[in-house]
Amino acid sequence: MSKQENYTIRRSKRAKRARIIVTEKAVELVAPTKMPMKLLREFADSHSEWISATQNKIQQKSKNMMRIAPESYKEGCLLQYLGDKYPLSIQFKKCAQINITLDESFNISLPLCLKEGGEQALNNLVRQTYLDWLWQQSLKQVILAAETYAKVYQLKPRSIRVREQKSRWGSCGIHDDIYMNWLLILAPVAVLEYVVIHEICHIKHRNHSKDFWQLVALHCPKYKIHRAWLKEHGTSLMQGI
Numbered sequence: 317m318s319k320q321e322n323y324t325i326r327r328s329k330r331a332k333r334a335r336i337i338v339t340e341k342a343v344e345l346v347a348p349t350k351m352p353m354k355l356l357r358e359f360a361d362s363h364s365e366w367i368s369a370t371q372n373k374i375q376q377k378s379k380n381m382m383r384i385a386p387e388s389y390k391e392g393c394l395l396q397y398l399g400d401k402y403p404l405s406i407q408f409k410k411c412a413q414i415n416i417t418l419d420e421s422f423n424i425s426l427p428l429c430l431k432e433g434g435e436q437a438l439n440n441l442v443r444q445t446y447l448d449w450l451w452q453q454s455l456k457q458v459i460l461a462a463e464t465y466a467k468v469y470q471l472k473p474r475s476i477r478v479r480e481q482k483s484r485w486g487s488c489g490i491h492d493d494i495y496m497n498w499l500l501i502l503a504p505v506a507v508l509e510y511v512v513i514h515e516i517c518h519i520k521h522r523n524h525s526k527d528f529w530q531l532v533a534l535h536c537p538k539y540k541i542h543r544a545w546l547k548e549h550g551t552s553l554m555q556g557i
Contacts, residue, residue: 354491372463384552385557386404389443390442410428450502458508468474477495481494496511499553510543
C-alpha cells in the first residue's frame with residue numbers, strides 16, 4: 317500500500333477495475349495489480365470533485381448525528397426512549413432491589429448500600445440498569461405492535477423476538493419468525509411500528525415487490541417518512557448506548 321496525494325492506493329488481485337472508497341477520515345483507491353500508476357492518477361484526478369463532495373457530505377452527516385449515549389450516567393443526564401429524552405433522577409432508598417420508573421424523568425431507586433461504591437461503579441450500575449430496562453421495553457413494544465398489526469393483516473408470526481443486530485432493523489425467517497433490533501426502542505414509536513409492519517408483510521411477500529409495498533402502505537401510509545427517518549438517524553442508533 318502506498319501514499320499518493322491525498323489518497324491511499326491498495327492493489328487487489330480481485331479488482332477488475334479501479335474504484336474509490338471514501339470515508340470520513342480517508343480516501344482509498346482500490347486498483348487491479350497491473351494497472352499503471354499514470355492511469356490510476358488520471359482516474360483519481362477525474363473524480364476529484366466527486367471525492368471532495370462525498371467527503372463533505374459524510375462529514376456534515378457526522379456533525380448532524382444525534383448523540384444517544386450521555387457522557388456519563390449521572391443525575392440530570394438525558395436518557396433516550398421512543399424518540400424522546402428524559403432527565404435521569406437517582407435516589408438511594410431503603411430497598412432490597414433496584415427499581416426504575418418513567419414519568420417526566422427516568423427515576424432509578426438504588427439500595428442505600430450501593431451509595432459508597434464509587435463514582436465509576438455507580439455509573440456502570442446505572443447504565444446497565446437503563447439498558448436492561450430498555451431491552452425489556454423493546455420486547456414489550458415489539459410484541460404489542462406485532463399483535464396489533466398481525467390481526468389486521470391476518471398474518472401471524474410463529475414467534476417474535478428482539479436481539480442485537482449490527483446491520484438490520486428487522487428480519488422475517490422462512491418459518492415466519494420475526495426478529496427485531498432492540499435498539500428500535502430508541503426511535504419514535506411510529507418508526508418502531510413501521511419496522512414491525514414491514515416484517516409482518518414479509519410473511520405474505522418474501523421480497524420488496526410492488527405488492528409488498530402496497531401492503532405496507534395499506535396500514536402504514538407514512539412508511540416513507542419513517543423509512544427516511546431510519547436512513548437519516550439509523551447510524552446514530554446503531555452506535556448503541
